[in-house]
Amino acid sequence: MTQLAKNSVVVVDDEPMVRDLLKEILKDMGYQVVAQASNGQLAFEKVKEHKPEIVCLDISMPQVNGLDALASIKTVSSDIIVIMVTAISDSSEVQQAIRTGADGYILKPFTGLQIHEAIQKARSKRQQASKKG
Numbered sequence: 001m002t003q004l005a006k007n008s009v010v011v012v013d014d015e016p017m018v019r020d021l022l023k024e025i026l027k028d029m030g031y032q033v034v035a036q037a038s039n040g041q042l043a044f045e046k047v048k049e050h051k052p053e054i055v056c057l058d059i060s061m062p063q064v065n066g067l068d069a070l071a072s073i074k075t076v077s078s079d080i081i082v083i084m085v086t087a088i089s090d091s092s093e094v095q096q097a098i099r100t101g102a103d104g105y106i107l108k109p110f111t112g113l114q115i116h117e118a119i120q121k122a123r124s125k126r127q128q129a130s131k132k133g
Helices: 016-028 040-050 066-076 092-100 112-132
Strands: 005-012 032-037 052-058 081-086 104-107
Touching: 005 016, 005 040, 016 032, 016 052, 016 112, 032 040, 040 052, 040 066, 052 066, 052 112, 066 081, 066 092, 081 092, 081 112, 092 104, 104 112
Parallel strands: 005 032, 005 052, 052 081, 081 104
Antiparallel strands: none
16 A cells, blocks of 8 residues: 655645645645646646645546546555545546546635535545445
């Protein structure tokens, strides 16, 4: 099992403003943003390098999209919490992301509270699963 850096986050979005906003919100919540990426390929490289506890991952990105990146990230460690970030609420992409192993999702535009709740929900789901296992 890969040891993950607790409270560390990699933020992935092709929009610099969204990345900056996520970074500021997460920092205010006590998380350490260890890296940022603008596409899925860079995201995978950053995750391999930093082994974060959490990845906030945009679905729609150029080059390698969030769904493909998600599958790659889960090969690094299935324990990494991946929160998908999307502007499309009832998309088949969100459903596919959940099936691929995403731990939750937030809709753009998002609030700090939504991010906090998505992470907490994913963490408690993990704790329940590890108690059973």
